[in-house]
Amino acid sequence: MSAVPSIESPKLELKGVKKRFGSKVVLAGVDIPVARGRSLVIIGGSGQGKSVTLKIAIGLMRPDAGKVFVDGQDVTRLGGAGRRRLSSQFGMLFQGAALFDSLSVWENVAFRLTNADGVKRPEARERAVAALARVGLKSDVAALYPGELSGGMQKRVGLARAVVAEPAIIFFDEPTTGLDPINADVINDLIVEQVKRLGCTAVSITHDMASARKIGDEIAMLNDGHIVWRGPTSQIDNSGNPYVDQFIHGRATGPITGGV
Numbered sequence: 495m496s497a498v499p500s501i502e503s504p505k506l507e508l509k510g511v512k513k514r515f516g517s518k519v520v521l522a523g524v525d526i527p528v529a530r531g532r533s534l535v536i537i538g539g540s541g542q543g544k545s546v547t548l549k550i551a552i553g554l555m556r557p558d559a560g561k562v563f564v565d566g567q568d569v570t571r572l573g574g575a576g577r578r579r580l581s582s583q584f585g586m587l588f589q590g591a592a593l594f595d596s597l598s599v600w601e602n603v604a605f606r607l608t609n610a611d612g613v614k615r616p617e618a619r620e621r622a623v624a625a626l627a628r629v630g631l632k633s634d635v636a637a638l639y640p641g642e643l644s645g646g647m648q649k650r651v652g653l654a655r656a657v658v659a660e661p662a663i664i665f666f667d668e669p670t671t672g673l674d675p676i677n678a679d680v681i682n683d684l685i686v687e688q689v690k691r692l693g694c695t696a697v698s699i700t701h702d703m704a705s706a707r708k709i710g711d712e713i714a715m716l717n718d719g720h721i722v723w724r725g726p727t728s729q730i731d732n733s734g735n736p737y738v739d740q741f742i743h744g745r746a747t748g749p750i751t752g753g754v
Contacts (some may be wrong), residue, residue: 511560522719537712585661591652646677
């Protein structure tokens with residue numbers, strides 16, 4: 495197991511985080527510091543706690559034990575105004591884009607601006623169109639509805655929504671799920687471009703190694719409730735870790751057990 499690198503004043507940090515559902519231990523003491531302006535990708539098999547980790551980091555779920563820090567402040571038990579202030583730093587690209595079918599594209603992109611930030615609709619639409627342009631979508635797409643878009647275009651809209659408020663931390667939940675390899679690579683390129691443009695901190699979860707290699711400065715592997723390896727993306731093929739080696743090569747045999 496690799497030691498977690500020392501990071502001075504991390505932008506985001508999970509410390510000693512534990513979570514269980516009934517008798518099932520999902521997280522057994524997870525430590526994840528993420529430096530400012532860095533992109534960390536968490537990999538691991540299905541049911542290993544990646545989504546739970548992301549939900550705890552963003553505040554959608556509380557840990558049973560441990561803490562979450564943003565800019566050194568413990569935000570684990572924040573509520574009300576404190577939670578709203580914290581959320582204003584966050585952006586998220588949900589798995590499957592998670593767009594509202596009853597809202598137009600621009601209203602989806604501007605949802606936070608109009609509903610949480612108090613931005614007037616004309617300005618919100620202008621900012622939404624600008625965000626769409628940054629992910630390669632023309633202004634005429636703004637008036638369409640999600641059902642009129644391809645899966646790849648929906649992902650772009652979801653990314654535009656994640657970056658429109660220029661967040662300090664962006665979370666990506668399986669960003670390439672459901673996309674063919676070409677569209678997945680386009681989304682990966684756009685993620686890298688937008689994270690660099692904003693200079694923000696990024697945390698992603700994925701089982702797609704092509705995506706992990708492209709969007710991550712660092713990769714951490716979660717297995718059986720623990721971080722079993724973490725290191726620079728450039729070292730993933732020479733990790734010396736049997737869990738990582740089995741996962742990235744998709745081997746049925748090894749320390750990771752699974753079933754269908």
